[in-house]
Amino acid sequence: MSPVRLFRTATVRLAVGFSVVFATGGLVLLIAFSWMVSTFVQHTAADALRTEMAVLQAEAARPNGDSLARQIREREQTPAVDAFLYRMEDVSGRLVEGDARLAGLRPGPGTVDLVEGGLHGAHGREHERETVKIRTLGERLPDGGLLIIGHNDRAAEEVREWMWKAALWGGVGVVLLALAGGAVAGWVFLQRLERLNAAAARIMDGRLDERMPQVGLGDEFDRLSVNLNAMLDRIQALMEGFRQVSSDVAHDLRTPLARLRQKLEQARQTATSTTDYEAAVDAAMAEMDQLLATFGAVLRISQIEAGDGRDHFGDVDLSAVLERLRQAYEPAAEDSGRALLGEIAPGLVVRGDGDLLVQAFANLVENALKHAPPGSKVTVGLRRGEDGAATAFVADDGPGVPEEERERVVRRFYRLDRSRSTPGAGLGLSLVAAVAGLHGLAWRLTDNHPGLRVELVFSVIGDAARG
């Protein structure tokens, strides 16, 4: 991964943005903190000067106390670290006692810059030559003179300096850490996404059964993978459907078309009378109608599978639908020597497309009547289940469908070997599957001991018997 690309990632840009915000925030905090600290240090220094001033004057005012000049002398001769500096002037401003360098100061707070270097004063401490800022306090004496007390301001200066350094390095550290964190996060993120991209590329190359890996960046991203995979499943199913329809049309409709052509050719060669021609045309038309019906059914199944019809969902009295269906088919079933019985619980209302549900159940009834031998029983039923579910079923006691074939009979144009002689195109159960899919119904083919039993499980939205 190139650095440019790394920088382009949203995460890194975010990290840079955050680092700026963090650094600014840190800097503001440090400036405020250092300002507060130096103010505190200044106040402390000013307090020390005031205290020293008070101590000196109080001693001088005491009846047997030492004079100011004496006190100053004593203090200057006592070695001490960070000692005070003193200057005592008379009314005319001449130096009476103390440090000559504190000249030209007025009463009240003030500052003066001293150049220190080499051996200095009584402290005997060696300094390099440097300018030192002295904080001073002056006060008028009762005799009209002036007393100046000064103190080295180095401590406050140093504190300020350290605070600035801390602010600078702290800011740099925050920025670097934020940048590094962003870079690492972006790199990790990109690495994970790269796996999705690689999977997508493989899918685009035609490996349609490939699926997106789990990214491992937490629930949100894994949900993305799950959703993408669900989308791919759906697309694959639709493509599979299209592919199958085209191959179905190509292979399975060719046979009846060839048969049609054969009939017409035969009529053209052998028919000698109008009656012969009429018979041939009638036969051709019957064949044609069957073909058109098959075409229609294939189209319809594709449309249902694509989700057409959901807009027209309404409340359907499933009990009434099934009873109407049973009554409609009863005479035809009777004429063919089969019994069509009903075990239909009344008053169950479901949500769906009434026309499509009728057609799906009609296909099941027709299948049962077609494949079960004369003398058998076909039952249309609807039973209340638990939790507002209802199971609708069509069962026969015919030969049934072997377990290993049950999945295949749902496919378009698939027919069991033994039913090749019965009319039909093998689309009945495909339509049932499509309608069940559209309605989100669970459905299964089971053994009726003997015979086949097809069950569809509905969720009931209205139940007249339970109110």
Next chain:
Amino acid sequence: MKILLIEDDADTSAYVRRGLREAGHVVEVAATADDGAFLASQGSHDVMIVDRMIPGGDGLTLVKTLRGGGTTTPVLFLTALDGVNDRVEGLEAGADDYLVKPFAFSELLARVNALGRRPPLSRPRGTVAVADLEMDVARRTVTRGGRRIDLTPQEFRLLEYMLGHAGQVVTRSMLLEKVWDFHFDPQTNIVDAHVSRLRAKIDRGFATELIRTVRGSGYIIDVAR
């Protein structure tokens, strides 16, 4: 009857026009929606046959416009689409019947006849009769020659529809749609089984058969000529 045919496919148009003329109807033809709308506003037609896909606006819109303008002429939709929702959309737009291409001409003719001579919507709840067969719609009783005939509710509805179109051919798919509300082609011939039971009840033992099979089309209930 005077029939307006709005259809852009020349072959279908010629085929339908010829068939309708042979059946004794007067046919006007329009190939676009605009021409169709113009002709519809000009003459009083008994039935309009409208293709759903025509140049210059689809048939759905045309029928909606005509209905909005107060035209009550019965409309039969023709369509090549066998969509799941097409029938519902067509009926919602104001069409009275619906036929999917390709169709048998006899089916179209039967439906056009049924539309053209439709009984008034507010039919008095009296009795309907053909020859000596009488149906009291309100009391739901049927008699022939004064003798009471017991019918199942389905048989009653079947006979009611046929009597409502007495003298006209009713096709199997018309019966499936109107009597059972089935809008698909069953592979099993369920209509014939019902009609033969109805026939057994109302015609058996009587000199004249009232329900006759019209070969290749459907059934007709009438006094035999």
